[in-house]
Amino acid sequence: xxxxxxxxxxxxxxxxxxxxxxxxxxxxxxxxxxxxxxxxxxxxxxxxxxxxxxxxxxxxxxxxxxxxxxxxxxxxxxxxxxxxxxxxxxxxxxxxxxxxxxxxxxxxxxxxxxxxxxxxxxxxxxxxxxxxxxxxxxxxxxxxxxxxxxxxxxxxxxxxxxxxxxxxxxxxxxxxxxxxxxxxxxxxxxxxxxxxxx
Amino acid sequence: xxxxxxxxxxxxxxxxxxxxxxxxxxxxxxxxxxxxxxxxxxxxxxxxxxxxxxxxxxxxxxxxxxxxxxxxxxxxxxxxxxxxxxxxxxxxxxxxxxxxxxxxxxxxxxxxxxxxxxxxxxxxxxxxxxxxxxxxxxxxxxxxxxxxxxxxxxxxxxxxxxxxxxxxxxxxxxxxxxxxxxxxxxxxxxxxxxxxxxxxxxxxxxxxxxxxxxxxxxxxxxxxxxxxxxxxxxxxxxxxxxxxxxxxxxxxxx
Numbered sequence: 001x002x003x004x005x006x007x008x009x010x011x012x013x014x015x016x017x018x019x020x021x022x023x024x025x026x027x028x029x030x031x032x033x034x035x036x037x038x039x040x041x042x043x044x045x046x047x048x049x050x051x052x053x054x055x056x057x058x059x060x061x062x063x064x065x066x067x068x069x070x071x072x073x074x075x076x077x078x079x080x081x082x083x084x085x086x087x088x089x090x091x092x093x094x095x096x097x098x099x100x101x102x103x104x105x106x107x108x109x110x111x112x113x114x115x116x117x118x119x120x121x122x123x124x125x126x127x128x129x130x131x132x133x134x135x136x137x138x139x140x141x142x143x144x145x146x147x148x149x150x151x152x153x154x155x156x157x158x159x160x161x162x163x164x165x166x167x168x169x170x171x172x173x174x175x176x177x178x179x180x181x182x183x184x185x186x187x188x189x190x191x192x193x194x195x196x197x198x
Numbered sequence: 199x200x201x202x203x204x205x206x207x208x209x210x211x212x213x214x215x216x217x218x219x220x221x222x223x224x225x226x227x228x229x230x231x232x233x234x235x236x237x238x239x240x241x242x243x244x245x246x247x248x249x250x251x252x253x254x255x256x257x258x259x260x261x262x263x264x265x266x267x268x269x270x271x272x273x274x275x276x277x278x279x280x281x282x283x284x285x286x287x288x289x290x291x292x293x294x295x296x297x298x299x300x301x302x303x304x305x306x307x308x309x310x311x312x313x314x315x316x317x318x319x320x321x322x323x324x325x326x327x328x329x330x331x332x333x334x335x336x337x338x339x340x341x342x343x344x345x346x347x348x349x350x351x352x353x354x355x356x357x358x359x360x361x362x363x364x365x366x367x368x369x370x371x372x373x374x375x376x377x378x379x380x381x382x383x384x385x386x387x388x389x390x391x392x393x394x395x396x397x398x399x400x401x402x403x404x405x406x407x408x409x410x411x412x413x414x415x416x417x418x419x420x421x422x423x424x425x426x427x428x429x430x431x432x433x434x435x436x437x438x439x440x441x442x443x444x445x446x447x448x449x450x451x452x
Binding site: 036037040041044045048049052053058061062065066069070073131132135136139150151153154155159160175176178179182183185186189 | 206207210211214216241242245246248249250251252253254255257258261262264265266268269272
């Protein structure tokens with residue numbers, strides 16, 4: 001069992017390292033199921049934020065995050081310690097988000113607009129004074145393949161290398177998509193340039 | 199145009215500090231000479247700042263408690279399913295067998311007969327030619343299978359006996375045919391093998407009666423298999439033809 005002091009220590013984000021995650025995972029594999037709770041505490045907020053930014057919907061965040069961690073829990077014993085735990089964790093997160101977005105899009109086809117779930121869209125930004133909300137709505141309009149790298153880079157602060165591993169695509173593709181995402185975002189926010197960009 | 203696009207793309211990566219030394223030098227050279235590139239860089243910076251200014255979702259203090267409860271719930275559910283799986287599978291198999299037997303009652307007998315035919319066919323095609331080539335009769339094979347005796351020459355004056363002695367040790371010996379004890383014939387075995395005790399008693403009784411009356415018995419009595427009823431147009435043949443039955447003439451024997 002992990003002592004309370006150690007548990008508290010491991011939760012501090014500033015001391016996160018591959019080694020810490022690895023030792024917790026080893027404890028989990030050795031049968032200490034409480035180690036998983038520590039792992040969740042350390043990474044849940046990052047996971048929840050990626051989901052929140054991608055889905056632009058706070059209601060779905062905890063449901064998707066729960067699915068992410070359940071998937072991780074079921075497969076953690078097969079973790080091969082060849083890459084960072086977070087790379088795998090964020091890849092699962094991104095894939096779950098993509099699954100949900102796909103489901104929402106399919107549902108939209110079959111349901112009347114008023115009954116179906118709708119991702120909030122960039123409809124009346126001029127009346128909305130909340131810059132954060134406006135930008136988030138604008139990001140949610142971006143195609144998923146541009147949205148994901150942009151969120152991971154500009155909001156979560158990943159390196160190009162980490163994004164490339166998380167999204168399983170080439171570094172050159174990541175570079176190009178981040179640039180195109182920014183260009184597209186600028187284009188969407190153009191009508192509000194004065195208010196937003198000064 | 200293409201070069202401009204590459205330069206702006208480089209500018210975006212420059213902003214993220216993700217360029218090689220040579221690329222970085224190239225971009226800085228461009229920035230020093232081009233106002234347009236400086237403007238582009240400023241725009242990209244603003245977009246990045248805006249994206250970065252998005253408010254994070256508030257923390258969820260009970261997230262891991264709910265998550266662990268959900269994981270526990272799933273574990274209990276799956277263990278409950280696993281516990282009932284063998285019984286459910288057995289019940290399903292029983293139901294399927296019952297349904298099959300209901301609609302096809304002769305299936306097992308049919309399968310049994312097919313199996314017998316297949317074994318007989320296998321024997322005929324593979325083993326029988328070898329036995330015939332070795333000049334072994336059915337009687338020899340029967341005696342070998344049940345009595346461990348095998349004839350050694352064509353005249354059958356000597357035969358090989360295999361067996362175990364009292365200490366359980368395997369032995370074989372060559373005996374002359376005058377020492378051989380007759381333990382029963384193959385033909386008798388074949389004629390009796392498909393009969394149960396009651397059928398065998400009845401058949402033997404009838405055979406004895408017929409023999410005592412001086413008749414030779416050639417009909418073999420075997421176990422009944424599936425009865426295939428003829429089509430309707432075959433039924434009541436003599437009634438339909440209005441003729442005299444020529445194969446059902448009664449002959450008094452008993």
